[in-house]
Structures are given as structure tokens and as C-alpha cells.
Amino acid sequence: MIVLNDVTYKYDDSRRAALDNVSLRIERGDWISIVGANGSGKSTLVKLLMGILETYEGDVSINGIKVTEENTRALHKNFSIVLQNPDNQFVGATVEDDVAFSLENLEVPREEMLEIVDTVLQEVGMLEYKKHEPSRLSGGQKQRIAIASALATDPDVLILDEATSMLDPQGRRDVLKLVQAVHKKRKTTIIYVTHDLTEVFRSDAVIVMNQGQVRLKGSVDTIYSNPHILEENNLVLPFEIKISTALLNQSIMSYAKLVRKL
Ligand SMILES: Nc1ncnc2c1ncn2[C@@H]1O[C@H](COP(=O)(O)OP(=O)(O)OP(=O)(O)O)[C@@H](O)[C@H]1O
Ligand SMILES: [Mg+2]
Structure with missing residues (x-):
């Protein structure tokens, strides 16, 4: 479980807080989506969760232990991240080297390492590309490899910071499906940052951020049925979601009435 208590963070050269009194509770195994307009503080929150922000105000605790300068490395050891740009996350010359790299620092014996590499490549559907x-690879395939690398260390928490935003629709669908499969199989806590409100439907909770603050936290239904709160926070509910929410809310409705409601 991750708990944030009144966390405020300012970048050195900035007057405005990038995180402004953020309090949150993320249960183990939950899938939490974080949405918000550009500059709302999503990636800063991700950095905090990865343990790479120093000198913030407030408290963070992980599994009941308060994060301090001394224990931060140990407490965040089981956190993995996948970033936005598929081209910026490779270190290996081949797919298998790349996935193995995340294990090398952990001094995993070679035999075991090869086994893990094959297992995670299989899990993301990329085993046949191991020598490539x-x-x-395509953008979507690259992100699947990035997910395999992230999974190689068997993380408790997998964070994806707009991991689908540079992909084509098929790539997006593939990555989202894969995250769903990982969540189901491994029970990993998922923290899924996105601009795309159609991608949050699997979450246990959605957090809406604006100007460094958490403006709304609720179930997918709550988020989808509060379009005006989303708009106040510079987010727009996609048309297809407006339609399906309206249909669900009112199963017998004439088309004209429906359109008027939208
Ligand atoms: N390294 C930095 N130095 C100074 N200010 C920064 C830095 N990184 C981000 N900021 C500022 O902090 C605020 C929050 O930025 P952040 O990157 O967390 O937003 P975001 O929600 O991830 O945006 P995006 O959707 O564009 O990725 C913004 O005002 C941004 O300009
Ligand atoms: Mg960001």
C-alpha cells in the first residue's frame, strides 16, 4: 500500500508547486489511472512514486513504512516504470540483451536470467523477436519490450507514464490489453498515466489532476458521469463515452432525446 499525506513539491526554479498538497492512498493490487491536462503534475507524481524526488513536504509511506532519505532506495526497489517514448528506453543491442539488462544489476545467475527473459518475452507476446x-520494431512492439524489461524484476508496482501516447490505435490497444493481462495474472499494482479517457475503464479508481492538485478521485463510473468536473479541469470526455454513459443511464430513450442530452 502506498500512502501520500499532504505532499507538496516545487522544482528549484519554479514558484508554483508542481504537486500541491496531494494526499492519496493506493491499495496493493489496485489499478489506478491518473488523468490531467499538460503540466497538471502527473509525471511529477510519477517521479515521487518512483522515489526520485528529493526535498518534498509531507509524507510518503510504502507498506506502512515512512520513506526517508536512507530507506528510499530499498522501499522503491520493486517499482518499475515504462515511459512515453518507445525509442528512449533501450540499452541493449538485441531484444533479449535489453530485457536482461534490468536483471544484471541484481546479480541474477545467468541460467536464471535466461529463463526470466524468455518468460517475460513470452508474456508480452514477443519471444520470437528475442534476437531482433x-x-x-514498431512503436507498439517497442513498448511491449519495455513492459517485458519492466516485468523482468517481478515488480510490485508497474507505472506507465503515457506509455501509449505515441502509438497508433492498434499499438495502443495491444499495450492496454497487455497491461490488463499483466494485472490479472500477476496482481501487480498498476499506476497508469494517460491523456486518453477511453483507456481508464479497467481502473479501480481514477485520479483527476490539475495544477498539481488532486481534483477528483473516484470510480470509472463517477469520472464518466461528471463531464463538467472534467471540463473544469481541462479534460474532455470523448464522444463515444458520452453516448454509452447516456445509454446506460437511460435504457429507453428516443434518439432525439439522447442527442439533446449530449
Ligand atoms: N524539471 C522541471 N523543472 C522545472 N519545472 C518542471 C520540471 N518538470 C516539470 N515542471 C513543471 O511542473 C509542472 C508539472 O509538470 P509535469 O511534467 O508533472 O506535468 P504532466 O501532467 O506530466 O504534463 P504532460 O501531460 O505534459 O506530461 C508543470 O508546470 C511543469 O512545467
Ligand atoms: Mg507527463
Whole structure:
């Protein structure tokens, strides 16, 4: 469980807080989506969760232990992250080297390492590409490899910071499906940052951020049925979600009435 208590963070050269009194509770195994307009503080929150922000106000605790300068490395050891740009996350010359790299620092014996690499590549549906050069893969395939690398260390928490935003629709669907499969199989806590409100439907809770603050936290239904709160926070509910929410809310409705409601 991750608990944030009144966390405020300012970047050195900034007057405005990038995180402004954020309090949150993330239960183990939950899938939490974080949405918000550009500059609302999503990636700063992600950095805090990865343990790479120093000198913030407030408290963070992980599994009941307060994070301090001394224990931060140990407490965040089981957190993995996948970033936005598929081209910026490769270190290995081949897919298998790349996935193995995340294990090398952990001094995993070679035999075991090879086994883990095959297992995670299988899990993301990329085993047959293990000898390929990462640079020659499609964006969606690259992100699947990035997820495999993230999973190699068997993380408790998997954070994805707009991991689908540079992909084509098929790539997006594939990555989202894969995250669903990982969540179901491994019970990993998922923290899923996105701009795309159609991607949050699997979450246990959605957090809406604006100007460094948590403006709304609720179930997917709560988020989808409060379009005006989303708009106040510079987010727009996609048309297809407006339609389906309206249909669900009122199963017998004439088309004209429906359109008027939208
Ligand atoms: N390294 C930095 N130095 C100074 N200010 C920063 C830095 N990184 C982010 N900021 C500022 O902090 C605020 C929050 O930025 P952050 O990157 O967390 O937003 P975001 O929600 O992830 O945005 P985006 O959707 O564009 O990724 C913004 O005002 C941004 O300009
Ligand atoms: Mg960001």
C-alpha cells in the first residue's frame, strides 16, 4: 500500500508547486489511472512514486513504512516504470540483451536470467523477436519490450507514464490489453498515466489532476458521469463515452432525446 499525506513539491526554479498538497492512498493490487491536462503534475507524481524526488513536504509511506532519505532506495526497489517514448528506453543491442539488462544489476545467475527473459518475452507476446534489434520494431512492439524489461524484476508496482501516447490505435490497444493481462495474472499494482479517457475503464479508481492538485478521485463510473468536473479541469470526455454513459443511464430513450442530452 502506498500512502501520500499532504505532499507538496516545487522544482528549484519554479514558484508554483508542481504537486500541491496531494494526499492519496493506493491499495496493493489496485489499478489506478491518473488523468490531467499538460503540466497538471502527473509525471511529477510519477517521479515521487518512483522515489526520485528529493526535498518534498509531507509524507510518503510504502507498506506502512515512512520513506526517508536512507530507506528510499530499498522501499522503491520493486517499482518499475515504462515511459512515453518507445525509442528512449533501450540499452541493449538485441531484444533479449535489453530485457536482461534490468536483471544484471541484481546479480541474477545467468541460467536464471535466461529463463526470466524468455518468460517475460513470452508474456508480452514477443519471444520470437528475442534476437531482433529493438530499433527495427514498431512503436507498439517497442513498448511491449519495455513492459517485458519492466516485468523482468517481478515488480510490485508497474507505472506507465503515457506509455501509449505515441502509438497508433492498434499499438495502443495491444499495450492496454497487455497491461490488463499483466494485472490479472500477476496482481501487480498498476499506476497508469494517460491523456486518453477511453483507456481508464479497467481502473479501480481514477485520479483527476490539475495544477498539481488532486481534483477528483473516484470510480470509472463517477469520472464518466461528471463531464463538467472534467471540463473544469481541462479534460474532455470523448464522444463515444458520452453516448454509452447516456445509454446506460437511460435504457429507453428516443434518439432525439439522447442527442439533446449530449
Ligand atoms: N524539471 C522541471 N523543472 C522545472 N519545472 C518542471 C520540471 N518538470 C516539470 N515542471 C513543471 O511542473 C509542472 C508539472 O509538470 P509535469 O511534467 O508533472 O506535468 P504532466 O501532467 O506530466 O504534463 P504532460 O501531460 O505534459 O506530461 C508543470 O508546470 C511543469 O512545467
Ligand atoms: Mg507527463
